[in-house]
Amino acid sequence: xxxxxxxxxxxxxxxxxxxxxxxxxxxxxxxxxxxxxxxxxxxxxxxxxxxxxxxxxxxxxxxxxxxxxxxxxxxxxxxxxxxxxxxxxxxxxxxxxxxxxxxxxxxxxxxxxxxxxxxxxxxxxxxxxxxxxxxxxxxxxxxxxxxxxxxxxxxxxxxxxxxxxxxxxxxxxxxxxxxxxxxxxxxxxxxxxxxxxxxxxxxxxxxxxxxxxxxxxxxxxxxxxxxxxxxxxxxxxxxxxxxxxxxxxxxxxxxxxxxxxxxxxxx
Amino acid sequence: xxxxxxxxxxxxxxxxxxxxxxxxxxxxxxxxxxxxxxxxxxxxxxxxxxxxxxxxxxxxxxxxxxxxxxxxxxxxxxxxxxxxxxxxxxxxxxxxxxxxxxxxxxxxxxxxxxxxxxxxxxxxxxxxxxxxxxxxxxxxxxxxxxxxxxxxxxxxxxxxxxxxxxxxxxxxxxxxxxxxxxxxxxxxxxxxxxxxxxxxxxxxxxxxxxxxxxxxxxxxxxxxxxxxxxxxxxxxxxxxxxxxxxxxxxxxxxxxxxxxxxxxxxxxxxxxxxxxxxxxxxxxxxxxxxxxxxxxxxxxxxxxxxxxxxxxxxxxxxxx
Numbered sequence: 001x002x003x004x005x006x007x008x009x010x011x012x013x014x015x016x017x018x019x020x021x022x023x024x025x026x027x028x029x030x031x032x033x034x035x036x037x038x039x040x041x042x043x044x045x046x047x048x049x050x051x052x053x054x055x056x057x058x059x060x061x062x063x064x065x066x067x068x069x070x071x072x073x074x075x076x077x078x079x080x081x082x083x084x085x086x087x088x089x090x091x092x093x094x095x096x097x098x099x100x101x102x103x104x105x106x107x108x109x110x111x112x113x114x115x116x117x118x119x120x121x122x123x124x125x126x127x128x129x130x131x132x133x134x135x136x137x138x139x140x141x142x143x144x145x146x147x148x149x150x151x152x153x154x155x156x157x158x159x160x161x162x163x164x165x166x167x168x169x170x171x172x173x174x175x176x177x178x179x180x181x182x183x184x185x186x187x188x189x190x191x192x193x194x195x196x197x198x199x200x201x202x203x204x205x206x207x208x209x210x211x212x213x214x215x216x217x218x219x220x221x222x223x224x225x226x227x228x229x230x231x232x233x234x235x236x237x238x239x240x241x242x243x244x245x246x247x248x249x250x251x252x253x254x255x256x257x258x259x260x261x262x263x264x265x266x267x
Numbered sequence: 268x269x270x271x272x273x274x275x276x277x278x279x280x281x282x283x284x285x286x287x288x289x290x291x292x293x294x295x296x297x298x299x300x301x302x303x304x305x306x307x308x309x310x311x312x313x314x315x316x317x318x319x320x321x322x323x324x325x326x327x328x329x330x331x332x333x334x335x336x337x338x339x340x341x342x343x344x345x346x347x348x349x350x351x352x353x354x355x356x357x358x359x360x361x362x363x364x365x366x367x368x369x370x371x372x373x374x375x376x377x378x379x380x381x382x383x384x385x386x387x388x389x390x391x392x393x394x395x396x397x398x399x400x401x402x403x404x405x406x407x408x409x410x411x412x413x414x415x416x417x418x419x420x421x422x423x424x425x426x427x428x429x430x431x432x433x434x435x436x437x438x439x440x441x442x443x444x445x446x447x448x449x450x451x452x453x454x455x456x457x458x459x460x461x462x463x464x465x466x467x468x469x470x471x472x473x474x475x476x477x478x479x480x481x482x483x484x485x486x487x488x489x490x491x492x493x494x495x496x497x498x499x500x501x502x503x504x505x506x507x508x509x510x511x512x513x514x515x516x517x518x519x520x521x522x523x524x525x526x527x528x529x530x531x532x533x534x535x536x537x538x539x540x541x542x543x544x545x546x547x548x549x550x551x552x553x554x555x556x557x558x559x560x561x562x563x564x565x566x567x568x569x570x571x572x573x574x575x576x577x578x579x580x581x582x583x584x585x586x587x
Contacts, residue, residue, distance in 0.1 A: 064488055066484055066487065066488070083487075084484075084487040084488045084490070085490060086489060086490035088488065089488065089489075090484075090485070090488035092481060092484075092485065094481065096479075096481045096482065096485050098482065098500070098503070098504070099580055099581075100503045100504070100578075100580040100581075101580075109486070109489055109491075110489030110490055110491075112499075113486060113489050113490055113491035113492070113495045113499070114489075114490045114491075140580050142580075156485075156489070157488075157489075160489070160490070166488075
């Protein structure tokens with residue numbers, strides 16, 4: 001991928017020959033990532049898509065610094081990643097808000113953890129407003145819907161103004177309509193804060209709707225199959241011909257287009 | 268209209284219950300096998316409740332909250348009056364059981380009216396023991412549990428000993444602790460603390476280990492330090508189970524307290540009961556049991572109130 005920074009200067013990701021292996025229960029060494037090379041320009045929106053077992057979540061956790069690489073490494077703005085940091089926000093598939101904190105305290109958690117809450121109080125208010133949770137600051141997570149919780153979790157990840165936001169199927173647990181509304185929400189946040197976004201998803205439409213680049217990955221052996229630049233203006237229209245063409249192209253790479261493959265086993 | 272009438276009646280059911288108990292007590296002679304008490308204490312108490320239940324019934328007409336709760340619980344308290352009356356018939360009026368072991372109400376109440384000084388002293392003494400032992404036990408238990416939950420090395424070296432010592436009933440150590448500690452007070456505090464310590468430590472450590480890994484990952488990606496992860500993530504998340512440990516702890520503390528007091532400590536409710544028993548004053552034994560029942564109930568109510576305050580957030584997530 002050619003490094004052409006989109007407006008932003010910070011948050012460029014360089015992945016250099018990244019290998020991550022696990023020891024399986026049978027004692028065999030299994031490669032979750034098999035020498036991955038990828039460049040993500042600062043300020044871009046990149047989706048990682050592929051079948052389960054292709055290593056896309058492992059790759060995302062490597063960028064977050066939640067797990068050590070076996071060899072190779074991830075570099076953000078030239079610096080090697082060794083542990084999680086506030087420069088890289090992370091939104092999980094489940095909102096994982098803390099049930100003992102109200103929405104406001106949940107969102108300001110990272111600021112408190114880094115002892116910068118006092119200076120950034122108004123940021124918290126701003127983000128509560130941005131994600132549409134004004135009036136729910138004092139509510140507890142269990143009192144709100146799944147979509148609202150997920151918005152709070154996005155606000156929590158973004159309130160510290162990270163250079164990069166990593167999204168691990170953040171909308172996977174939501175129903176179809178909430179999901180589409182939330183996609184617009186994420187797009188709006190990206191436009192507003194110009195954060196580099198890396199999102200893992202199973203949903204081709206979601207990837208096409210939001211991304212500059214779609215990284216198609218394959219399993220066994222896990223590797224990057226192709227990086228596709230999406231040359232469509234925002235806001236994107238899901239029914240547009242060119243949009244459908246991109247979808248067809250991605251599904252073809254993933255072997256899901258048209259022809260039904262012979263099953264490997266019968267039920 | 269009919270509904271309103273039954274609801275009003277419900278609020279006066281406790282009053283009716285007292286009337287039943289009083290009528291039975293006044294109309295039927297006590298069995299003359301019972302030794303006579305100096306005063307008619309039971310009648311006094313019934314008159315007292317007669318007045319209070321009547322006043323409550325009247326006042327509840329105007330106080331909405333009281334009205335609701337009385338309409339719900341009125342039948343129960345009326346039933347309590349009946350139960351009290353039945354016991355009065357079986358024990359006091361007919362003396363169906365040996366009167367030495369089953370004294371009538373007047374004689375039990377006499378223990379309170381005539382011996383309240385010593386009973387209060389005993390309550391005070393037990394409270395001192397319980398609070399001191401509980402605080403030590405809960406404090407050390409919490410620290411042990413947190414260390415076990417977060418520190419792998421500590422867990423490896425210490426946990427097997429805890430598993431070995433913990434399940435032994437703390438009261439088994441009474442003979443040993445009596446020789447180690449210079450005072451019986453210290454020995455009893457130790458026993459109580461030991462029994463609280465185990466359940467708090469166990470529940471704390473297992474609760475911390477059961478905290479979803481995602482909570483720690485979230486806080487790490489937000490730049491949280493280890494201390495923040497322990498005190499602001501792990502411990503709050505484990506709080507409901509820790510509280511359960513405290514709850515179990517206080518129950519075993521009651522047990523340890525009573526046993527310790529029956530063994531060697533002077534004063535205390537447990538001591539009072541075994542002393543009365545030794546003198547064959549069974550009315551005193553019953554008085555002691557009543558004190559313990561009320562005492563334990565008060566402490567548990569206090570504990571639940573505290574839980575509701577601290578673990579307010581839990582209301583929607585789980586119930587127990």
